[in-house]
Amino acid sequence: MIQVENVSKRFSDMEAVKGVTFTVPKGSIYGLLGSNGAGKTTLLKMIAGIYRQDSGTIFIDGEPIFENVKRKERTLFLPDALYFFPHTTVQQMADFYKSIYPTWSDERFHKLKELFPIDVNKKIQRMSKGMQRQVAFWLTLSALPDVLILDEPLDGLDAVMRQKVKNLLFQDVAEREMTVLISSHNLREVEDLCDRIGILHQGTLILEKELDDLKTDIHKIQVAFKGPIPDLFLQNMDILYKEQRGSVLLCIVRGKEEKITKHIQAHNPILFDLLPLTLEEIFIYEMGDKGYAIENIIL
């Protein structure tokens, strides 16, 4: 479990992270989204115990992470810019991981060989960017971490490999209750992976949502009445957005489908449609005046 409470970090005159609070429950996947420079990497590095926060607290499975060797042995961070020792092979890196991570599993390492078509005796720095990322996942997942922190992890992987990696993450979350925090600048890339999404904008967490709630609780409706729109009709609905097109009223409303349908039908509309919203539309309407922040992460 990851608990981040009111965490801030400043680089000279630049406040990169401002009072961020969120929790990632054990055995769940949290997606931290934000455009370039939003503060994702800085926040992730604090949660991984690489940077010390200026203020606030960070607990991993109930303990502070900074300078906590025991916790770090079970918390792996996969950075966006990968680093491997010069001239090392996959096998040599695996031996190194084995020497520093007590949870390392040779069995897992050999099992994953079937998924990653890479020669263990090949020098990593001679591999392509995507192959290097595959090696990083191979090593990381063989260490069986309790908590996995991933910074833009799918960059450079092809579509097939992305799916393989996603399946592996699901497997570890389901079977070992691994906790995953994953940063991305693209909602589409992680929407099928995450239980919960947080949006970071200029160092502040501006929106946090369970993806399942989002999908079931927001609807687009089109409705028309014989005469003018009844006053009570509008007053009793949680409307995020509304637009009149001739006699048709288009609304984005929050609430349970059955309740909304019942309410609308009670006003005898001559036209009524309830349409599904895409995840992108939901975010745009939810963000309201902060819509500019979402554009970069959904296009």
Ligand SMILES: Nc1ncnc2c1ncn2[C@@H]1O[C@H](COP(=O)(O)OP(=O)(O)OP(=O)(O)O)[C@@H](O)[C@H]1O
């Ligand atoms: N070591 C550093 N020294 C000074 N400023 C830094 C440092 N690291 C990050 N920053 C600044 O902090 C802000 C947040 O950067 P960060 O790398 O955390 O953003 P990000 O959301 O990960 O961006 P990207 O998606 O582009 O990787 C930026 O304005 C950046 O210039």
